[in-house]
Amino acid sequence: MIDIRQLREDPERVRASQRARGEDDGVVDAVLDADRRHRSGLSQFESLRAEQKSFGKKVAAAKGEEKQALLAEVKETAARVKELEAAKDEAAVERDRLLRSIGNVIIEGVPTGGEDDFVTLEEVGSPRDFAAEGFEPRDHLELGELLGAIDMSRGAKVSGSRFYYLTGPGARLELALMNLALDRARDAGFVQMQVPTLVTPETMAGAGFLDAHADEVYRLEADDLFLTGTSEVALAGFHADEILDLSAGPRRYTAMSTCYRREAGSYGKDTRGIIRVHQFQKVEMFVYCRPEDAETQHESLLKWERGMLDDLGLAYRVIDVAAGDLGGPAARKFDCEAWIPTQGAYRELTSTSNCTTYQARRLNTRERAESGTRMVATLNGTLATTRFLVALLETHQQADGSVTVPEVLRPYTGFDVLTPVG
RNA sequence: GGAGGCGUCGCCUAGUCUGGUCUAUGGCGCCCGCCUGCUAAGCGGGUUUGGGGCUACAACCCCAUCGAGGGUUCAAAUCCCUCCGCCUCCGCCA
Incomplete structure (x- = not known):
């Protein structure tokens, strides 16, 4: 598997390598797209998860009716966190599947062709x-x-x-x-x-x-x-x-x-x-x-x-x-x-x-x-x-x-x- | 093949029964600093890994990570299920 960071920083080098191998260079943009979707999904998940965790501490400290009210409130957040997690995981799986299909980036000087x-x-x-x-x-x-x-x-x-x-x-x-x-x-x-x-x-x-x-x-x-x-x-x-x-x-x-x-x-x-x-x-x-x-x-x-x-x-x-x-x-x-x-x-x-x-x-x-x-x-x-x-x-x-x-x-x-x- | 035990951030280890104050305890090792003819001792701090945010690739903040993967729950090292590895005993065997 190639380095996702290298692909982000210098996608053209990876495209050129794919072309030299006679492989599809369009996969590079597909990876970048999946990567962007994963990262934005990850941010959403992480911030809501942080909110849920801090809520959990309040729940632990609360008693009686107050606790029941908090529980009802956070229940929805928990469900939403689960959805966001699934979405970002899905994007990551797609990103990795595409990334794995890319051959190693060739070293300069390797002959082009078959x-x-x-x-x-x-x-x-x-x-x-x-x-x-x-x-x-x-x-x-x-x-x-x-x-x-x-x-x-x-x-x-x-x-x-x-x-x-x-x-x-x-x-x-x-x-x-x-x-x-x-x-x-x-x-x-x-x-x-x-x-x-x-x-x-x-x-x-x-x-x-x-x-x-x-x-x-x-x-x-x-x-x-x-x-x-x-x-x-x-x-x-x-x-x-x-x-x-x-x-x-x-x-x-x-x-x-x-x-x-x-x-x-x-x-x-x-x-x-x-x-x-x-x-x-x-x-x-x-x-x-x-x-x-x-x-x-x-x-x-x-x-x-x-x-x-x-x-x-x-x-x-x-x-x-x-x-x-x-x-x-x-x-x-x-x-x-x-x-x-x-x-x-x-x-x-x-x-x-x-x-x-x-x-x-x-x-x-x-x-x-x-x-x-x-x-x-x-x-x-x-x-x-x-x-x-x-x-x-x-x-x-x-x-x-x-x-x-x-x-x-x-x-x-x-x-x-x-x-x-x- | 059968029965039982165990798996925690380099190594050892507390926590698991009784879910929330675990932001995972303590020791050893290691790193930085103080002190000190030197060294050691002592004192203070740091020390899993991966990812993201913001950025100067710093600092900082956040998420995940307690063998792996699922599940229950508002909340899991802790409860449940599956798998993997190691140990003990029994059985079998070139």
Whole structure:
């Protein structure tokens, strides 16, 4: 949720943000209107309520007939107070409903437009030239099956489409990747967490996943709980309704968790292999910081993400995601997309978002400021996910189907190469 | 799953039975000041959070806030209902 005060003081900035996102900017005036109605209703309610309260003291002091007379007089006031209260509450509900529909105000420099309007900030490394090497690359699933690392058909047998098993060296490789990421996060000062992956509707909504992403979320109806699609949800909820002390610097957390996504509306897309699946592992970074530190923290998250991709020997590009593709909470988002040889395309491996105070406002996470309290900023970023395996297998394959393990992962896998089985 | 107890403004705590003088008591901690070679002690004052009004974004005034949400009432921390959390005991269990 954006700050109503910012909207009052600088409505044009919010309108411009809405336009850049390709959203309706008329909602801004609708909010202002509801806000005015709420505030005038609030004044009316408060002054009459004050009158009623002072009357109550007279009633308490009075006796006998005098008391009866006062009671009769104030009864009408009480009824009127109730009406005024209902009216101002109604206006507030309308105001908040509209306010919640507005996405975060984008940071200056974010490209205008939709999914295809991103700006490439940098291309790192060059895609491997298999033609020059004289062999046709196998795709990650063919390799995975050849190496006894991925088993899609048994995943489908047990759980349906878009489920899979990682077997033997595949399971080992994924866990190696996660451990590398967790060690790096720890070395960078992140507090490591194990988090719930089932959360309440309040937490899910607070993190911002029940709006645009509502169809993407698994819901357990019997218990009214949601399976999270990222540990960002639990990490964002961790400090909900708290007042933090950030005087010693940002609070930074990392967690590996299983992530669950329905992938509704993506029928027929990425149906082969583990590019797009219902369940996967991910190591996430999450930062609570002062609003003025958010952009610096965002750069740091991007730096750590890039460090992983660099050291894993992947070719990738960094993009500045366009306003229309940010989602509600993010004010800016950088994606790192790795080159997938058999697709001849860059595909998202990591994503880091600066949510400024948007997420914190919904979750009511504040900090102690010089006078009073104020909202903190939250940021998140991916350090590793199961999808990395796609780029790793394809990029580091050899003509005979074996796959070289990047140096940095070897201490974790315990082997240097995956070799074809049987 | 069953029975009981508890939830008060950082922490502890009074108030709940018997609704109004609660503008929520006291202690600890913390902040400001006085006093004082320094520190401590002592003394005085302040110290929930959110919102609104008026404004210099001050001061001041008002409203809400006693786990959350409803209800009864002229009036609710206090009475009633629902929910949540914690504790104790019993039952069940990978």
